[in-house]
Amino acid sequence: MLRCITISLLLTVLAISSVSPAANSASLAINEFMASNSSSVQDPQGQYDDWIEIHNFGFSPINVGGMYLTDDLSFPTKWQIPNNNPAATAIIRGRYLLIWADDDGGDTGLHANFKLNADGEEIGLFDKDGQTLIDSVIYPRQTTDISYGRYPDAGEDWRLFTTPSPAAQNEGGYLGEVADTxxxxxxxxxxxxxxxxxxxxxxxxxxxxxxxxxxxxxxxxxxxxxxxxxxxxxxxxxxxxxxxxxxxxxxxxxxxxxxxxxxxxxxxxxxxxxxxxxxxxxxxxxxxxxxxxxxxxxxxxxxxxxxxxxxxxxxxxxxxxxxxxxxxxxxxxxxxxxxxxxxxxxxxxxxxxxxxxxxxxxxxxxxxxxxxxxxxxxxxxxxxxxxxxxxxxxxxxxxxxxxxxxxxxxxxxxxxxxxxxARLGNTWPYGGGTTDHGTRPWISGRPIYQPDVAQYTRDQFVADIQNALGGFSHHGRHVHLYLNGLYWGLYNLHERPDHRFAASYFGGEADDYDCLKHNSNQIINGSNATFNEMLNIVESGLASDQQYQSIQQYLDVDDFISYVIPHYYVGDWDWGHKNWYATRNAGDPEGLWRFHHWDGEHLMENLYENSTGRDNAGGPTRIHNRLMQNAEYRLLFADHVHRHFFNDGALTPGGAAALYQIRLDDVDRAVVGESARWGDNQIGRFAHIRYMRDPHWLLERDWLLGEYFPRRTTIVLDQFKSRGWYPNVDAPVFRINGSHQHGGPASVNDALSMTAAAGKIWYTLDSSDPRLKNPSTDSSTTTTLVAENAHKRVLVPVAAVSDNWKSTVGFNDAAWMQSVGSPGGIGYERSTGYQQFISLDLEDRMYGKNATCYIRIAFVFTGNTDEFNFMTLKIRYDDAFIAYLNGIEIARRNFNGTPARNSRASASHSDSVAVQFENIDVSAFLDNLGSGANLLAIHGLNASTTSSDLLISAELIAGKGSSPGVEGVSPTAIEYTGPITMNRSASVKARVLSGNTWSALNEAVYAVGPVAENLRITEIMYNPLSAEGVPPSDRGQDARDTEEFIELTNIGPGTINLNLVSFTNGIDFTFPNVELAAGEHIVAVQNRSIFESRYGGNINIAGQYSGKLNNAGER
Structure with missing residues (x-):
């Protein structure tokens, strides 16, 4: 029976027209379907997916395996019904077969590779030849959880079924839906x-x-x-x-x-x-x-x-x-x-x-x-x-x-x-009595009642803080509520941070999440098993590094710190034993527990409230107190505290007040309605007061803004210090040209300085921590493979040089210049600063002529590389270099692309930093170290041929244990000795080391130069159509996506440095230390090799990004 049925809904009246082409022997009908299933029928995986029912209305069994189902009649073979399991695809006479249209082919059962469109489309059933149409239906917009089906089964009339009957006979049904009023x-x-x-x-x-x-x-x-x-x-x-x-x-x-x-x-x-x-x-x-x-x-x-x-x-x-x-x-x-x-x-x-x-x-x-x-x-x-x-x-x-x-x-x-x-505590209709509010200058001679301090903002404010600190808590806003036309007061409409909340923010299905409230026994969804496992680890102690690593298999520690700090800041004394949610994606093998603020009532009451002593078994305060046994956690906690308590952070006096002001602005006038509705509710109970915006709400508001926020940051910081949660060594302070500036815009050649009350300042400019986590206490054994004053052969090329210059074989450097003895550096200095490091002066050969020099350092190693577990290149450089070990590149700085004999550095290197050894971990290249003759080759590069100086001086060491340096100092860290010239954007991280005590981390990003003003996106390829003449349909979407690119242009009059410029929406890419001249273009690509095969290798490529551009458009 071959039929084409078109269903159209006009003003929700169901009209059916039928066309009957040539007959077909298959007695099959698309009998019922649901294109918007939210809670009606679940598939074998427990999901509410679209479905299609096929009915055999004939007298013999029919195996539909090998037939085709489609949602596009112009593409009959879109999905073939599997033909390898007759037991699953054979329909006996009078029976039905259910197929899930969910584009989930990996699931058990029959799952088509398409989904039905609730706005209306078509469904077709084609015979095994992929051409013969057995049945089809063109349907209109669908209503959620209402199916469309034939009545009676396999008949010409269609009806709506509020009680769907998948794989069963259609009964009753409605002729249509009445249009909305x-x-x-x-x-x-x-x-x-x-x-x-x-x-x-x-x-x-x-x-x-x-x-x-x-x-x-x-x-x-x-x-x-x-x-x-x-x-x-x-x-x-x-x-x-x-x-x-x-x-x-x-x-x-x-x-x-x-x-x-x-x-x-x-x-x-x-x-x-x-x-x-x-x-x-x-x-x-x-x-x-x-x-x-x-x-x-x-x-x-x-x-x-x-x-x-x-x-x-x-x-x-x-x-x-x-x-x-x-x-x-x-x-x-x-x-x-x-x-x-x-x-x-x-x-x-x-x-x-x-x-x-x-x-x-x-x-x-x-x-x-x-x-x-x-x-x-x-x-x-x-x-x-x-x-x-x-x-x-x-x-x-x-x-x-x-x-x-x-x-x-x-x-x-x-x-x-x-x-x-409605908020229960500290509101005008609350009749629960007093609490410890400390003092208020306008109240004397009687207790301070909870309605006295009503603000209607406190609970949401703690959630706001957690979100501002990088955590996840409920968002909310205030509304006026009416019940059946009666004004009922001021309410906070907000999210509930349960498993559905977690799925909204972290992805996945809500039912995949474990969710607990108040304690581990109150299970909102899923299981408490892993939470209890975590609590057992907590109770066993967390002082050792192994224990700390174990807890991190269960708990998102950074997120946890963002959760506990707000509660200590606001002095929440009704928390820990209850008033929290916790969620975890159980469907993710690496899913971690996160805590979410909930129901904060007794907070910001007493200026001096100290909640750091709370230690409630089974709750976040117990977890935090046990974590504080561990030195790594203590310093991580201190890092978070410094980030938010200093440098205009969210919990500085100004930052906290500004965040709170957002909530104040929300309710400033709305509390008038609340006052009229509930301000007299407690008259005659214990507070014979009619509470109003003026003066009551304003008095508490002004006390918070004028007394609480200006002083609370220092009070809480002292509480942390007294418990040993924050070091007594002050973190360094950053200044630009002598004035305090914590990150932000800076001009080229601005001076970044750092100050500290005591100790040495160690810093990095590459976003890494200057402190080495868990430094080994075992003594390391090291071998110097190449000393800084080792014998060197040096060339400033004036013609092409064989690429073998980087290798131990096939090259003769006898005609090259020699450098012998201390100090061992190669370069020149036209002013002052590098003379003490230079043994071979290249000014006559390089200045005004070439920005490149080649250095060959031959050495012999007779030991066994199995004795080493690290290898470190220590190098002073101005402005750039590429280092090779036996012809294999092992490190580079400030140069991108393929080097040539006259290449220049892509960025300059500050003199004050250049004289410091940068320790670069090259342990990955230990296998390139051979027994016998070896060669360390260095391609030194200057920023220009007229640069005033050049310096290349290196050591190569290897050893067993931890990389050498000051105990606990990262190999990439630099000791601060004087101002740093800013010539590119930098992520600066610094700590003070005083004795054996590290300060909290101070970190800031400086955007150097007019990058934002002069860098523009000038071309985007977000939906490639074809390449090499191959039609897109033959290549597939994944192949097309790999041809994406984004082009940027410097439209300004001068060179800009793109270091740390990032794409963060849609794709992820951070530009390296690369300079872009005026009018010059650069591209970020999705796949470099495919891009170069299509557009050639002469285009300036910054690198490959992750993610994909949205073909439908995005921002």
Whole structure:
């Protein structure tokens, strides 16, 4: 039976047209499919993937193995059904075969190499010849979790199935979907009355609506609870209008909700609003009223204050809020879900959305409900969950994800859940009493109550700090919340840092992640096995290097430090034993545990609060305290502290205050609405105070900005020092031309200087740590293979020289100049600085003539290379060199490309650095060291023929043990002896070594020269089409991608140095130390050999990048 079926949806009416070409003997039909599967049917791997059902409606079994399935009728052979397993592909008469369309061929079962497009496309089944069409369907846009299928099976009519039947007979179904309702006025804020019209594009549909929060029509078929819409609805006060369109035999539209807010109503919200219960909740009975005293005090601004931040409106049946099983008032219902409409309205930028979802109460140590004393605060937290059904199976009418970007500082745009956080402690409606707040100058003669210090910013601020320090915590923003049209107060809408959160930021599937909350026994997802293994290691002690290495197999240590520092800074005393999340990607063999801040309430209370003594078994404070037994961790922790507590870091007085100011700006005016709603809530309980923005919130704000932040950094740093967590040796300070400057732009030839109170400063300019981790305490044995004053043969070439000059054989250097004796250096000095290092002066031969010299140093080795485990080239150089051992290159600096007899350095080398030995590890070339005659050859290069100086002086050593040098100092480190001339961008890292004590690391990046001003991207090849005349389809996408390149040009008038210039979006590449002349081009390529084979070898190539450019475009 050969059929071509086209399905088109016009205004959600299902219209079917059928074409029947020549008949075919295969009695097979594409019988049902689902192109948007989010929670309906799982494949054998547990994933919700697209699927296609093939039905054998004939009288004999048919093996479809070898046939073809496609989502492109012009490409019939896109995927062949496997023909090697008849048991899996044979369909007996009247039965069905299910194929997953998920592009996951590696999975067990039948998985096609394509996915279905929910926006509409085509499906075709072709016979084994790859040409004969058996059946096809062209389908329109699909609805999530609703399948399309024939009814009856193999018939000509198609229906929608809200209960899909993969691999089974199709039953019932709907003729179509009723089009969504449309409202003439959008949700939002209004000042004057208006009429709303409601419409649907589906002919014959009836619209029902409600004004009390209840659903207008029940999908279960019981009598509708709403009114039939037959005339425009008058809106003259705050109203939450809900509507649905229904038609017999059709799937009803979803329930649409529009909340219209009249602020004149809101600010006069009464003590007992109509329709809301007059009892049953609250510490002293229900509290609904907007305090007239506060409203009057802010009469000139309060309506603007109510629109200063976005608004969130929650609407559902009143009984679901406050009825006999209402989730707001009955603790027995904590953790249970109800169906709710959630609307987001931002009056400042016009953005909005509405989504139907599930909602439950939020809070409590057990995770499902609120605190044991429910009415410690009358204002409670909630958690919307985006899913198609509640936990007890009630359809929500909504999707499985909220696709919206509410947090500007987060890249995440899709959410499974969010939290509406009322904040329990240190808020105006909190009735839990006092806590240790230290002192406040405006309070005397009574305790300081928690509402006294309300800010509504503290918890999110700690999350902000963790994110600013490089960790991962929940992002959030404040909103005004309405429940069924009543203003409910100021809430923090934020992420929940669970396994879904982790998958959003780190990749992978949410179910792959282990997730714990508060302790190792509260498993949110996955398992606690590896966490408990980690705790066992912690309890055994972490002082030794082996123990420290073991813990790093479980814990992301750098991320962990970014997590604990914020809690010590804010003095969180309600943390460690609870109030944390931890996640780990169990699907990644190298997955590590990360901690995420959660529920910070008691923090930034007492200026002198010291939380460093907390040591809670099973929690992050215990882990941290055991880690502090280890010297490597202590210094790593100190490095993080220095990064954030100094040099305008995030936790300097200015940095912390600026970060906090972001949250203050968010709620500065919004707290007026909170004050009117909840500021009088605790009158008569213990604080006979009506809390308001002025003066209460402002007083605490000013104390934090004027007292807490200016002093807290030093206080916490001293706490760290007193516990031995931070060294007493001060880190060095960087200056440019004598003035303090920690990184940033610098001009060519600026002087970088470093100062320290005591000890020696060691630094690097290549991003490496000047300190050697875990230096060996065993004495090393070393052999000098080439001494600095070794006999040398030297040539300044004036003509071509055989390439054998780098080798021990096939070359005679008898005619070359000789250098004998100390000091042993080769070069010249037209001013002062290098004379003490030079034995052979080359000024007459090089200055104004050639920037290249060749040096040959022959030596004999009679030992056994098996006795060595390292080899080090120690070299002083100005400006560049390439070193060879027996003809094999072992090291180079400041030169790119293929050298020639007259090559110049690609960058200069500062004189103050050039005179210091740079220790270069060349252990990888030990096998090139032979028994008997050997040759160290060096190609020395100057930056120009008119450079004022040149220096090349080298040693080659090998040995057993650790590389030689000052104990604990990296071989690449340089001792600071004076200012460093900046001639290229540099990543500077420095420490002070005083006795045996290292300071914390000071690090900064200096961008030298007008690189940003003069470097431009001038050409991009991001989607290569063909090469060598070969059509792209014959070569494959991977082959085409390797031809990508990016060209950059120096458009400025002078030479610039590209050192450390980086691509970070889309591709990863950091330019080496290379100079680009005015007007000169340079390219970064995806594959060098393929690029050169197509474009030739004369193009200036900086190197190969990792990653791929997006063919669809990117930034």
């Amino acid at each position: 449309k409202f003439s006025h959008n949700r939002g804020f209004y000042d004057t009355p208006f009429h709303v019209t409601i419409a649907t594009e589906t002919e014959g549909a009836v619209i029902y609506y409600t004004l009390d929060g209840s659903e207008p029509y029940s999908a279960s078929g019981r009598a509708p609870g709403g009114m039939v819409y037959n005339a425009p609805v008058l809106i003259n006060k705050t109203t939450y209008l809900r509507a649905v369109a229904v038609k017999p035999g059709w799937i009803p539209s979803n329930v649409d909700t529009h909340t219209y807010i009249f602020l004149d109503d809101v600010i006069e919200q009464p003590k007992y609003p109509p329709g809301f219960p007059t009892g049953g909740w609250g510490h002293a009975g229900p509290d609904y009223q907007m305090d007239p005293v506060v409203v009057s005090a802010y009469s000139g601004t309060i309506k603007d204050d109510m629109k200063s931040i976005p608004t969130l409106s929650l609407v559902m049946d009143m009984d679901d809020w406050f009825g006999s099983k209402g989730i707001y008032i009955h603790k027995s219902q904590d953790g249970t879900e109800r169906v709710v409409s959630m609307e987001y309205i931002d009056p400042n930028n016009g953005s909005q959305f509405q989504i139907n979802c599930a909602i439950s109460m939020q809070g409590g140590v057990t995770g499902g409900g609120t605190s044991l004393n429910r009415w410690k605060a009358d204002k409670l937290s909630m958690r919307p969950r985006f899913k198609t059904n509640t936990d007890d199976g009630i359809p929500t009418g909504g999707p499985t994800k909220l696709n919206y970007k509410p947090f500007a500082d987060s890249p995440v745009e899709s959410f499974d859940t969010l939290v509406l956080d």
